[in-house]
Amino acid sequence: MMAVTAEPLAQPIALDGTRKQRGNLTRARIRWMVLAVVLGFAVVGGRLVQLGMVVQDDTIEGQTRDAITASRPPILDRNGLEMAVDIRVPSLYAEPRRIIDVNEAVRKLRTVLPELDEKWLKDRLTGDQGFVWVQRELTPAIQDAVMRLGIPGIDFITESKRFYPGMSEASHILGSTNVDNQGIAGIERHMDRESVALLQNLGLARGNALTPVELSVDMRVQHIMHEQLVDAMTRYQAIAAAGAMMDIYTGEIIGLVSIPDFNPNEPASALVKDTFNRITSGIFEPGSTFKTVTIAGALDAGTASMSDTFDARYGVRFGRYTIDDFHGKHRILSLPEVYKYSSNIGTIRIMQTMGKEAFRAFLTRMHFDKRMEFELPEMRVPTVPKEFSEVSAATASFGHGLSVSPLHLLAAYAAFTNGGNYIEPTLYKRDVADAEKLYERVIQPQTSMAIRSLMRLNALEGSGSQMDKEALGYRVGGKTGTAEKVINGRYSNNKNTNFFASAFPLDNPRYAMVIVVDEPQPENAQSGETAGWNAGMVTGRIVQRVAPMLGIAPDFSEALDEQIVPQAIR
Amino acid sequence: MIRSLNILLIFTSVAMLAGVYAIKFSIEGTASERTALTEQISDQEAQLSLLKADWAVLNQPGYIDPIIKRHQEELGVVPVKQEQFGSFADLPMRPAKPDTAAMDALFQAIDEGVDPIDAILELEGIE
Numbered sequence: 001m002m003a004v005t006a007e008p009l010a011q012p013i014a015l016d017g018t019r020k021q022r023g024n025l026t027r028a029r030i031r032w033m034v035l036a037v038v039l040g041f042a043v044v045g046g047r048l049v050q051l052g053m054v055v056q057d058d059t060i061e062g063q064t065r066d067a068i069t070a071s072r073p074p075i076l077d078r079n080g081l082e083m084a085v086d087i088r089v090p091s092l093y094a095e096p097r098r099i100i101d102v103n104e105a106v107r108k109l110r111t112v113l114p115e116l117d118e119k120w121l122k123d124r125l126t127g128d129q130g131f132v133w134v135q136r137e138l139t140p141a142i143q144d145a146v147m148r149l150g151i152p153g154i155d156f157i158t159e160s161k162r163f164y165p166g167m168s169e170a171s172h173i174l175g176s177t178n179v180d181n182q183g184i185a186g187i188e189r190h191m192d193r194e195s196v197a198l199l200q201n202l203g204l205a206r207g208n209a210l211t212p213v214e215l216s217v218d219m220r221v222q223h224i225m226h227e228q229l230v231d232a233m234t235r236y237q238a239i240a241a242a243g244a245m246m247d248i249y250t251g252e253i254i255g256l257v258s259i260p261d262f263n264p265n266e267p268a269s270a271l272v273k274d275t276f277n278r279i280t281s282g283i284f285e286p287g288s289t290f291k292t293v294t295i296a297g298a299l300d301a302g303t304a305s306m307s308d309t310f311d312a313r314y315g316v317r318f319g320r321y322t323i324d325d326f327h328g329k330h331r332i333l334s335l336p337e338v339y340k341y342s343s344n345i346g347t348i349r350i351m352q353t354m355g356k357e358a359f360r361a362f363l364t365r366m367h368f369d370k371r372m373e374f375e376l377p378e379m380r381v382p383t384v385p386k387e388f389s390e391v392s393a394a395t396a397s398f399g400h401g402l403s404v405s406p407l408h409l410l411a412a413y414a415a416f417t418n419g420g421n422y423i424e425p426t427l428y429k430r431d432v433a434d435a436e437k438l439y440e441r442v443i444q445p446q447t448s449m450a451i452r453s454l455m456r457l458n459a460l461e462g463s464g465s466q467m468d469k470e471a472l473g474y475r476v477g478g479k480t481g482t483a484e485k486v487i488n489g490r491y492s493n494n495k496n497t498n499f500f501a502s503a504f505p506l507d508n509p510r511y512a513m514v515i516v517v518d519e520p521q522p523e524n525a526q527s528g529e530t531a532g533w534n535a536g537m538v539t540g541r542i543v544q545r546v547a548p549m550l551g552i553a554p555d556f557s558e559a560l561d562e563q564i565v566p567q568a569i570r
Numbered sequence: 571m572i573r574s575l576n577i578l579l580i581f582t583s584v585a586m587l588a589g590v591y592a593i594k595f596s597i598e599g600t601a602s603e604r605t606a607l608t609e610q611i612s613d614q615e616a617q618l619s620l621l622k623a624d625w626a627v628l629n630q631p632g633y634i635d636p637i638i639k640r641h642q643e644e645l646g647v648v649p650v651k652q653e654q655f656g657s658f659a660d661l662p663m664r665p666a667k668p669d670t671a672a673m674d675a676l677f678q679a680i681d682e683g684v685d686p687i688d689a690i691l692e693l694e695g696i697e
Contacts (some may be wrong), residue, residue: 082626088616140620158616165626165633223631473652545649554652 071160072181072191073210075174077219078252078429083170084188084264086181087163090143090156091136096127098153105151109134112145136179137161162188164264166219169226172277173217173256173376173427176264185270187215187427190375214429216252221245224545225255228538229515233259236520236534242278243542244406245513248414248503250435251423254511254550258282278516279410281378283403287483287531288342289501289514290399290409292451294351295339296416297362300447303353306569309334310349318391323348326482336569339454340462342480348394356393363396365442366412367422368404375427382408399481406514409501414512415442416451417503455479456506456564463532467500470540473554474547475564478502478513478539480531485519495519498531500539505552506564515539 016024075084092113099105102125110116113135124132136159143156162177164170175186183189191213229241242258258278262269269275276282298304312333315324325343338346351359363369369384382404385392395401407425415422421439443451455477459468463480481499484491498520503512520534527533547554627633638647679686 081629082622085619085623085626087619087623088612158612163623165623166630167632169630169632220631223635226632227635544652548650548655553657554655556652 071210072162072177072183072188074212075187076212076214077217077222078215078254079218079220080214081219083166083215083217083219084162084164084174086160088158089137089161090140091159092134092138092143092146092154092156094125094132094134095153095155096125096129096132099125100152102126105154108149108151109146109154112142112149162264166222167265168261168263169257170217170219170222171261171264171270172258172279172378173215173222173253174264175376176262176267176270178267184267185378186264187213187375189377215427216247216250216254216429217256217427218254218549220549221255221546222257224549225257225542226259226261228542228545229257229259232517232520232534232538235523236517238517238520238534240274240278240518241516241538242282242406242518243513243515243538244279244410245511245542245546246410246414246425248418248509248512249423249432250430251411251414251425251438252430253425253427255546256427277376277378278518279406279514280372280374280376281380281405282516283380283382283405284497284499284516285401285403285483285486286399286409287481287497287499288398289479289481289499290402291339291342291347291397292416292455292479292501293363293366293368293412294347294359294397295335295454296443296447296451297359298350298354299450300443301354301358301362303355303358304335304350306335306450306453310338310343310346312338312343312345312349314345316345316348316394318394321391323394334569336454336457339479340458342463344398347398351393351397356388356390359393359397360388363402366415367424368402368408368412372405372407372411373424374407380405399483406499406516409499410512410514413501413503413514416448417455417506417509417512418448419445420448452477452503452506452509453565453569455503456561457569459502460561460565461570463530464500464502464536466532467502467536467540470537471504471543471547473556474543474552475505475507475555475560476502476540476543477504477506477564478536480536482529482531496529496531498535500531500535502539502543504543504547505555507555507560510552511550513539513542515542 071086072084074082074086077083094105096102102122105125106118106121109121110118116135121134124134134154138156146154146156160181162181164174164176166174171186173187175188176184177188178184183192225243225245229243232238232241240259244256245254246252247254256277256279258276260272260275262272262275264270295304299306309332312325312328313330315322323344325341325345327341329337329341329343333341333343333346335346335350337343338350354362363384368382371379371381382402384402384404385396388396392401411422411425414425420441420443422442423435423438423440455464456475457477458464458479459477464476464478467476467478478501481501483497483499484493485495485497486492487495496519498517500515501513502515503509515535515538517531517534517538520529522529522533638645642648676686
């Protein structure tokens with residue numbers, strides 16, 4: 001024991017037990033393990049964060065992949081028939097940086113797509129880009145052929161493309177879309193302004209889930225109108241023909257055709273001259289069809305009545321000018337006779353009973369001097385003088401010296417026959433209850449009744465008799481208008497724009513229609529060149545075909561005409 | 571005790587590892603199946619869109635009309651005329667009572683061997 005204590009401050013020999021030693025070792029190992037595990041988790045966690053930060057590169061030539069497959073809602077007519085649908089078509093693209101042999105790729109591609117320019121294609125495929133379009137919107141057959149070539153770096157992507165199964169028949173209503181499926185004209189453009197563009201931007205407009213858009217158009221009526229107007233172009237060697245039909249109670253446009261037209265499936269065909277929409281963006285002097293407006297104004301103001309007579313013996317003199325009648329009777333005419341014989345003198349006298357200011361105010365009330373609120377973007381502002389002089393009021397009373405679009409005329413005729421409520425036309429479906437909220441009273445119901453009688457009278461005994469022969473039994477009535485065209489600042493006496501504005505069936509009118517035939521020639525030696533012979537007969541033929549489709553049964557009973565046109569005014 | 575626990579844990583972790591791998595591979599399989607299905611669906615949707623467009627074309631009045639015109643003669647169809655429309659109101663009402671006396675007389679005549687139609691035909695010189 002002494003020896004042990006004598007050891008001078010020696011380090012105490014710590015002798016751990018084996019158990020303790022092993023315990024320490026284990027603790028150290030655990031520490032290392034924990035560190036390793038923590039590091040492992042840190043790596044995994046870091047990777048997760050990294051993955052979360054990755055932004056997927058989906059840019060294709062400046063567009064997102066969503067945009068090129070962006071779809072548009074199908075457009076249906078009022079009976080549910082498709083007027084425009086989306087089809088999925090393959091589009092050819094290339095990844096130039098993955099193409100190994102450009103020359104070979106160009107040579108092979110041109111075996112399938114010979115219309116591609118060799119130099120252009122070579123430039124296109126050379127370089128280091130990741131994506132270039134080669135040709136968009138191809139057919140599945142071409143896709144198969146190109147795939148069989150097996151060129152690396154060439155592939156297809158499916159795009160949405162607009163297709164119009166009706167071809168050119170409803171071209172001016174539908175308009176067209178560009179290669180990116182955006183509306184550029186017609187109702188397509190209007191839809192984009194409303195909502196579709198927004199949906200496409202949000203990336204929501206994909207797949208087939210979009211609710212179809214229902215138009216007011218009836219494709220059957222549209223087809224008949226198109227057919228008859230194309231026929232009128234050859235029959236009367238006209239330079240243009242147009243027509244529109246409207247439901248007078250709802251303002252729905254049932255058909256709208258303007259010839260020459262274009263094929264919306266080939267948007268380039270819309271760029272051809274003269275294919276503009278004559279119903280909305282063409283403005284014309286309405287000629288005698290405007291007499292209905294003048295007479296409605298005077299009857300409504302109470303300054304003229306159906307039993308009044310007007311002196312049409314001599315022309316009306318304004319300074320050096322004398323306005324005379326085309327088919328002059330040169331006697332005293334009753335108001336229905338003024339209408340029936342389309343007397344310019346009589347109409348001026350009727351206008352004069354209400355005065356030029358009141359007449360001008362009536363034109364404003366009938367919306368003749370403002371741009372129509374309508375879905376189609378192609379609209380023109382009518383030209384109606386701000387104030388009338390004595391002469392301009394006189395000429396305006398029979399539709400000269402002012403220009404309005406046929407759509408303006410149509411809406412006015414609808415108001416004249418529906419009981420006196422102006423309703424703005426629309427291309428979307430609308431029911432009577434909704435339309436009634438938009439009604440704007442412009443003439444009294446009894447004036448509307450009188451106008452109906454006059455229109456039917458004109459079909460029975462006046463310039464509409466050619467028309468009535470074609471559409472016998474359907475109680476059509478209307479007014480012709482033969483307006484001399486202004487060529488180099490003068491009225492031409494062999495170039496006319498002919499109109500027929502009508503409504504049917506007049507015992508309980510439902511539809512109004514305006515037909516325009518531009519510069520018609522007589523059909524044969526026996527026929528004339530005034531509106532009754534062309535625009536009128538086209539109207540008759542259209543009504544004869546469409547009335548049964550619209551659920552109007554013919555009725556030949558004299559009593560019905562007696563009821564529409566009382567004996568007193570015949 | 572610890573030893574057997576460790577062995578148990580090792581076996582469990584091996585089993586779980588195997589399980590995780592199995593799930594991973596099955597998910598990969600499912601994912602590729604899904605991709606294939608999506609592709610198939612979009613392919614079929616594309617075909618469907620073309621078929622629908624075809625159907626829409628075939629239903630257009632503008633498509634049907636020329637076909638009818640082409641076969642007008644064989645089919646014997648022409649646009650309907652106003653005179654061809656009628657209504658139920660135009661049909662004569664049914665007689666209030668059947669004319670039983672006349673019918674009895676007719677049947678009796680036929681029973682007796684006299685056919686009134688025959689007589690008319692003979693009179694007209696037919697037969």
